[in-house]
Amino acid sequence: MEERIYTIPLRQAKSVPRTKRAKRAIKEIKEFLARHMKVEEVKIDASINELVWERGIKKIPSKVRVKAVKMEDVVWAYTPEAEVRLLEEEEKKKVEEEKPPEEEVVEETKEEVAEETAEEKKEEVTEEVEEEEEATKEKVESGEEKEETEEPEGEAMEMEGEIEKTEESLAEEIKEEGTKETGEKLKEEQ
Numbered sequence: 232m233e234e235r236i237y238t239i240p241l242r243q244a245k246s247v248p249r250t251k252r253a254k255r256a257i258k259e260i261k262e263f264l265a266r267h268m269k270v271e272e273v274k275i276d277a278s279i280n281e282l283v284w285e286r287g288i289k290k291i292p293s294k295v296r297v298k299a300v301k302m303e304d305v306v307w308a309y310t311p312e313a314e315v316r317l318l319e320e321e322e323k324k325k326v327e328e329e330k331p332p333e334e335e336v337v338e339e340t341k342e343e344v345a346e347e348t349a350e351e352k353k354e355e356v357t358e359e360v361e362e363e364e365e366a367t368k369e370k371v372e373s374g375e376e377k378e379e380t381e382e383p384e385g386e387a388m389e390m391e392g393e394i395e396k397t398e399e400s401l402a403e404e405i406k407e408e409g410t411k412e413t414g415e416k417l418k419e420e421q
Contacts, residue, residue, distance in 0.1 A: 232300065232301065232302055233268075233300070233301040234298065234299070234300050234301075235267075235268070235298070235299050235301075236296065236297070236298050236299075236311060237263070237264070237267065237296070237297050237298075237299060238294055238295070238296050238297075239259070239260055239263045239264075239294060239295050239296075239297055240293070240294045241256045241259055241260075241291055241292065241293060241294060241295060242293070243255075243259055244256040244258075244259050244291060245291070245293075249288075249289040250288060250289065251288075252288060252289060252290075252291045253283050253284050253287070253288040253289075253291055254288070256283045256291045256295075257275065257279075257280065257283060260273075260275065260279065260283075260295060260297065260308065261273045261275065264297070264299050264306050264308055265306070267299075268299055268301050268306045270301060270304055270305065270306045271304070272304060272305045272306070273305075273306045273308060274305060274306065274307050274308065275308050275309075276307065276308060276309035276310070276313060278309050278310040278312070278313030279295065279297060279308060279309060279310055282295060282310055283295065295310075296310065296311060297309070297310065297311075298310065298311045298314060
């Protein structure tokens with residue numbers, strides 16, 4: 232494998248009619264590389280093509296810097312800057328391949344997080360209500376006065392009201408932070 236960097240003049244390509252200059256410049260590059268690398272087949276990378284055609288077919292650059300790599304009987308030509316980009320892409324691929332799939336981060340949307348927190352709060356409040364109901368049943372069974380049993384029931388009603396308030400406050404927060412879609416989904420859930 233042989234590598235060389237050439238600066239190829241494109242003066243002859245400027246002597247043809249304006250509408251054929253870019254096409255002629257590509258031919259000049261191929262002829263130059265075939266002559267200097269002593270090979271018949273020359274492959275040109277898209278980076279050189281983009282460089283020549285950058286300002287259009289009529290206004291080609293006066294010279295082009297090219298890196299030529301000879302492999303067996305074929306020469307591959309590209310700009311030295313393109314090589315840097317290719318190496319960076321290869322390194323990124325290697326890093327991605329080395330990463331184990333377990334470390335992939337799962338992104339949760341605001342909706343999912345809000346739903347989970349609402350469910351958790353609901354569960355906590357319902358557990359508290361159930362505990363209070365059990366306590367009132369035990370008091371009734373033990374023969375305590377009925378007046379005492381009415382107060383926990385009132386507290387249970389207040390807890391249920393708190394559940395509804397927390398759901399409403401979460402819905403308002405999501406509407407403020409989220410998009411219209413999150414607001415519509417919450418309305419559907421309610």
